[in-house]
Amino acid sequence: MAAFSVLEYRSLPRGDGPGCIPDLMADRLAAVAKASTFAGRGERGVLEDRRDELRARGVVGVVAAEDCSLEILPKIDVPAADGSIEERSEIRKRLVHMLAVALDMKIEIGLLSDLEWQHETLLEILIRIFCDKLTEAVRRGMPRRYIGHEDDLPALRGTLDVPRQFTRHAVNPGRLACRFEELSTDIALNRIMKAALAHLSRLSRSIGNLQRIRELGFVYADISTVPVPALRWGEVVIERTNRGWQDLFEMARMFLRNQFQTTNSGAGQGTALLFEMNTLFEEYVGRLVARAMAGTEYRVSLQGGREYCLxxxxxxxxxFQTKPDILIRRGDQVVQVIDTKWKRISCRIDDPKQGVSQSDIYQMMAYAHLYKAPRLTLLYPHHTGLLGGDGIQGQFWISGQATTLETVSIDVALGTDDDIAARLKKMIVPKNGEHLWSLS
Incomplete structure (x- = not known):
């Protein structure tokens, strides 16, 4: 299978030369992208199909047709920001980190070699992580649960179902209508894992991943095969005895239910594992802010508020209900409203607006009126075009109000998630009446 890679908002030229994608493959990938649930969203969908190129939009992930695949990576300024294989390797690592935080998963990626990050697509890396975690989990033992059964037996087992006994076996006392419970591995959680393995076996092109999936398939041979639409997600209860399966459950949900979809695109089958970067950035930052503010006097609400404009x-x-991305409360008062934007702001001297969208400003002014917060923050990803390090890029007064609006950047490629959370905390918690967040 031919594999191609492109950064969001960058183009892949059509043609037969080096660095180009053949027209037939480009057409197939564009057809799959149009059939995706993200078509028409995220800056006009997944791919913009032009006469001489395919241009990626604000959605990242992997689109695959019958003989080719296209990986779309976010534009994150990592240390090796030079278009090299190393740059894309670092971007994949950071994207997996962001997915893990946004989906509340603990993913250990240290065991993957640099070679895998460099040469495998995002989809194959996620499949590898899933298989490795599942292998480790089944070695500790598959989850089991007592399942209720009803059966007619020659000897009593459990309790006697009296109504059924006297209606069905009134003239045959040699059979007893029994109700009993049996400890079984054929439960909803294991059926979901088996369905995920079957699904991934049809998608992976990695010899190593396919071997791992086959080996795990033998472990799940005695588990019932259930079609994906019939899986009983609501029956899965994660509690103390099966806490270690939480991450696997979330990854299976990601593959089978949420951002992942299999589509028919006319000439053939296609698949897409896609994430809107604006939504992913919002979830990632929101969870890190909640982590950073735990144990302080501040409370964090994600997608809260929900006040109406009219x-x-x-x-x-x-x-016209509002849903600010992040509300910071102290007691009953909203002290800060944070709205995340996966866009690039500028620091050009001749552009006092910094490239900030006028509609975003109107949105923040509505928040200022409804939530009475003294601080409003538009939070953007940091990039090398901004002077200095991440932090406050601009501060403004809202006309006629004692309310400040800040434009702030956060570098999602700098440091660990805990480091980023610590820098976010400095943005929120004041010290002696001053913001700790400042330009480096």
Whole structure:
């Protein structure tokens, strides 16, 4: 299978030369992208199909057709930001980190060699991580649960089902209508794992991953095969005895239910594992802020608030509900509203607006009116085009109000998740009335 890679908002030229994608493959990938649930979203969908190129938009992940695949990576300024294999390797690592935090998973990626990060696609890396975690989990023992059964037996087992005994076996006392429980591995969680393995076996092109999937398939041979639409996700309860399966459950959900979809695209089958970067950035930052503020006097609400902008005069019905990405509360007061934007702001001297969207400013002014917060923050990803390090890039007063609006950047490629959380905390918690967050 031919594999191609491109950064978001970058283009892959059509053609037969080096660094180009043949027209037939480009057409197939574009058809799969159009059939995706993200078509028309994320800066006009997944791929912009132009006459001489395919241009990636604001959605990242992997799109695969019958004989080719295209990996779309986020534009993150990692240390090797030179278009090299090493750059894409570092971006994959950071993207997996962000996915792990956003989906509340603990993913150990240290065991993967640099060669795998460099030459495997995001999809194959995620499959490898899933298989390694599942192998480790089944070695400790598959989860089991007592399942209720009803059966007609020659000897009593469990309790006697009296109504059924006297209606079905009134003239045959040699059979007893029994109700009993049996410890079984054929439960919803294991059926979901088996379904995930079957699904991934049809998608992976890595010899190593396919071998891992086959080996795990033998472990799940006695588990019932259930079609994906019929899987009973609601029956899975993660508690003390099966806590170690939480991450695997979330990864299976990612593959089978959420961002992953299998689509028909006319000429053939296609698949897509896709994430909107704007949503992923919001979830990632929100969870790190919540982690950073734990144990302080501040409370964090993600997608909270939900105040309405307007109320109809005739019916009193409220319309245009707001959902700020992050609300910071101290007691009953909202002290800061943070809205994340996966966009690039500028620091050009001749652009006092910094490239900030006017609609984003209107949105923040609505938040200022509804939530009465003294601080509003538009949070963007940091990039090398900004002077100095991450932090406050601009501070403004909202006209006629004692409310500040800040434009702030956070470098998602600098340091560990805990380091990033610590820098986010400095942005929120004041010291002696001053913001600790400042330009380096």
């Amino acid at each position: 109320t109809a005069q005739d019916s009193g019905r409220q319309v």
